[in-house]
Amino acid sequence: MIRALYPGTFDPMHNGHIDIAQRAASIFDELVIGVYDAPPKKLLFNTEERVALVRQALAHLPNCSIVSFTGLTVECARSIDAGVIVRGLRNVADFEFEYQIGLANRKMAPEIELCCLVSSTEYIYLSSTIVKEVAGLDGDISAWVHPLIAQAMAARIAENRAGGPSANLPAQKGVTKTRGKLTHHG
Numbered sequence: 001m002i003r004a005l006y007p008g009t010f011d012p013m014h015n016g017h018i019d020i021a022q023r024a025a026s027i028f029d030e031l032v033i034g035v036y037d038a039p040p041k042k043l044l045f046n047t048e049e050r051v052a053l054v055r056q057a058l059a060h061l062p063n064c065s066i067v068s069f070t071g072l073t074v075e076c077a078r079s080i081d082a083g084v085i086v087r088g089l090r091n092v093a094d095f096e097f098e099y100q101i102g103l104a105n106r107k108m109a110p111e112i113e114l115c116c117l118v119s120s121t122e123y124i125y126l127s128s129t130i131v132k133e134v135a136g137l138d139g140d141i142s143a144w145v146h147p148l149i150a151q152a153m154a155a156r157i158a159e160n161r162a163g164g165p166s167a168n169l170p171a172q173k174g175v176t177k178t179r180g181k182l183t184h185h186g
C-alpha cells in the first residue's frame, strides 16, 4: 500500500492542481493533499477555507484525504506515513525548484521518494496567482477552477472590496494550526 502526499498552498486549488491530484490518485493507493498552513497575509483564503475548498473540489476521489500542516513537508509526509511526495511540473522554473528542494528533502528523509507529474498541456500556464489576478479584474475564471471555488472567490473578492471580514465560506471543524502538528480532514 503506497500513500502519497501532494503538498501545496492551494490558494486556491485550480484545475491544474485537480488534474495532478486525479492522476496521482490513480497511481497511488491513497493520496493525501497537504494544505500548507502559511501565514495568511498574502493569501486570499485562510487555511480552513483552503482545506474546505480542496475537499469540495476533490470530493469525487474516494482514495483522497486532506490535511493541513506547518513546518517541513518531509515531516508532514513522515507523520502520515507517506512514502512519496507528489509535485506538479509546468516548466523549467518548476523543475529547477523541485529538483533542488527534492535533493534537500532526500537528504533529510531518504526513505521518501519524489514523484513529479508533468502538467497536462491545457494547464501548463495556469497558476493560483493568474486565477486570482484575473478574478480580481472581473475576468471569467470558470474554465480554470471548480464552480464552487469560483463562487467562493467571487464572494471573497466582493468582501475584500467592501472592506469587510470574511464570512461566506463553510466553517470547518477540527482544523488546528499548532506548529508541527497535523490535523486530518479526510
Ligand code: ADP
Binding pocket: 007, 008, 009, 010, 011, 016, 017, 020, 086, 087, 088, 089, 090, 094, 118, 119, 120, 123, 124, 125, 126, 127, 128
Ligand atoms: P506551492 O506554494 O507549494 O508551490 P501551489 O499551490 O502553487 O503551492 O502548487 C502546488 C503544486 O502544484 C506544485 O507542485 C506546483 O508546481 C503544482 N502546480 C501548480 N500549478 C500547476 C499546473 N497548472 N499544472 C500542474 N501542476 C501545477
